Amino acid sequence: MRPRNALALLGAALCFVSLPATTKAQTETAKPSPAQTNPAAQPQSARPSSKAASDPLAEVRRSMAVSLVLTLADEARAFRDGRLAARVQMRAADALWEADNDRARELFRRAWDAAEGADREALRRQEEERRKQEESTGTYAIFSAPNLRAEVLRLSARRDRSLGEEFLAKLDEAKKRDSEATAAKDDSVLSRLDPQRPTRAQTERLQLARNLLAEDVERAVQFADPALTSVTMQGLYFLSSLRQKNAKLADERYAAMLSRAALDPASDANTVSLLSSYIFTPSLFITVEPSGGVNSSRFNDDSTPGDVPAALRNAYLSAAAQILLRPLPQPQQDGTSSGRRGLYFIIARVLPLFDQYMPQRSPALRAQMAALSQDVPDDLRNGKNQWLKEGLVPEAEDSADEEKDALDIANSEANPARRNSAYATAALAAARRGDIRAREYADKIDDTEMRKSARAYVDYELVNAALNRKDGEAAARLARTGELTTIQRVWAYTESSGYLAKANPARAAELLEEAMTEANRIGASSAEHAQALVAIATNMYRVNAAKGWEIMSDAVRASNSAEGFTGEDARVTARFVTKNSTSISSLSAPAFDLAGLFGLLARDDFNRAIQLAREFKAEAPRAAATLAIARAVLTDKRR
DSSP states (O other): OOOSSTTTTHHHHHHHHTOOTHHHHHHTTSOOOHHHHOGGGSOGGGSOOHHHHHOTTHHHHHHHHHHHHHHHHHHHTTOSOHHHHHHHHHHHHHHHTTTOHHHHHHHHHHHHHHHHHHHHHHHHHHHHHHHHHHHHHSOOOOOOOOOHHHHHHHHHHHHOHHHHHHHHHHHHHHHHTSOHHHHHHHHHHHHHHOTTOOOHHHHHHHHHHHHHTTTOHHHHHHHHGGGOSSOOHHHHHHHHHHHHHOHHHHHHHHHHHHHHHHHOTTOOHHHHHHHHHHHHOTTEEEEEOTTSOEEEEESSSOOOOOOOOHHHHHHHHHHHHHHHTSOOOOGGGOOSSSHHHHHHHHHHHHHHHHHHHOGGGHHHHHHHHHHHGGGSOHHHHTTOOGGGSTTTSOHHHHHHHHHHHHHHHHHHOOSHHHHHHHHHHHHHHHHHTTOTHHHHHHHTOSSHHHHHHHHHHHHHHHHHHHHHTTOHHHHHHHHHHSOOOHHHHHHHHHHHHHHHTTTOHHHHHHHHHHHHHHHTTSOTTBHHHHHHHHHHHHHHHHHOHHHHHHHHHHHHHHHHHSBSOOSSOOEEEEEEEOSSOEEEEEEEOGGGSHHHHHHHHHHHOHHHHHHHHHTOOSHHHHHHHHHHHHHHHHTOTTO
16 A cells, blocks of 8 residues: 555654664574674675664664655655645655665656646746736836756756756757747847857756856866857856866866957957956846946855956956957947947946056057947946946945935935935945945835835845844844844844854843744744744754754644745745835745754654654645655765
8 A cells, every 4th residue: 555645654664763672682693704704805885884883773764764755756746736746856866866876867857857847837927927017016026936947957967967968958958849939038138138148058058067066066067168168147157156166177268268259250348248257246247238228147146356367367358458449330330239338338347447457458448438439328428327336346335335326316306206216225225235324214215105115125134234244133133123024033033043052042042032922923824934933943953952842843733724834945035116116135044944954853863853744734844854854864974
């Protein structure tokens, strides 16, 4: 009979855990073989590990974990949620790899099939939400749907390059089957952001390579190399990420890309701008449209340049000058992606770099700007365009300039709407720096709803800034007085307690009690209630393990009463929406997820963790907890 869930196999397995000692006594009467008495005569795989010697039940737990994974993967095929089915099977395959890679390959292929259907459904829902927001507000801000096939790619390629190549080929075929209308729309957006964009297959290859960097640099480079033959945003971001792991490999590939670009007649000002990111603004990319519109993409918050060799920097400047100083075509014959306005913008943006590092080229670049000046707007000619300095000056200084300019407008503006918008801009700029004056600026907004919304967003940003400084006490103070949502307060208190746990566990426990007070204000049927209890239990376990177990039992009961609790992908989000703009910040919140906590619980008490996981009624949290338990055993490095 097929077991009802992944934990039904435990009944038989637990019998091994409680076998009486007499069993061992019976086996000791048998005469040992030479191999048993001489460890050197045994094959390495058969020799008992130090872990097994100190913990005779380790292999029993390992067998139980394999059974858990296989049964759960079989059940996943019948899950109603296609996204959950794909994730459970891919994660089961990854957890199972070292124990049985043949079965793991089979699971990866099943996961791929499930991911294809789930991705199509997610994109349909995303487009539906976009249209709904546009009809309601005239603008939209949505999160990209999870790319499940990319997740399968990342996990499988980390284990087996040939399997990764197989899925890359399948993905390329699937993209070719996309509707022409959707492809044309996507290409239009991508063209503006990355004029020298890679093909879809190259994009997936580069994303996969970047995901592999954390664990296997050599394999990541093998996947990326075929897609590094041209200048693209994705390729340069990969090289910037690679440079943090292996500067020599990254610099060699960048130098080759630079040489090809200098000789390519299709290279233009946007090529120069994209190439500049590797040297001066890693992870930040600026491109310009012929109309003068500026597009920026920031892949993460760290745009600090590395210690790039002077020779490589000068090679970039030489190539940039060679491209920027090409003879100007007639306006009606200009087919470049940047146009004349874009060319002027990029020269103006990089000119301070030439003044600093290669001043002999500056006069020619200024002459080129003069020839273009009649085609550009005033804010470019007078250097007031904010994008000219983006990423090239310290962020705090840039944010301070934005704040000052906004306050100048607010203090002189008679129109209430524009004045309120200026105060909001100043408030957000100050909040990003963690400057408490952001609250003062937000409070000057006349419009009641706008002021309330701005203050809530500002307080969230101030808490985030305090946490980034690892100042738990400051974040906790802001949580008490700020205009935060209840779940944001729980996030602030639990994260603050994490920074104080080692130095002052008593104080950390106090903050978790405050977090519990906030959690109890959340409705019992809300998924946020269960998330809050998980976050509290995760942090409490590190301070007081017994109480952590107790709170986690409450969290399981809460999850069974909640709608939509999955136990993963938790985020803390804040929005500030006006008629003309939308600002949104979303942070992952791992402490709100089950994986980390059940990994800790499984290492503490494997059987008790399994029993607790069995209490989840919904498929998603039960699967997340089960996989975390199994992974804790199967990936235990002490074995």
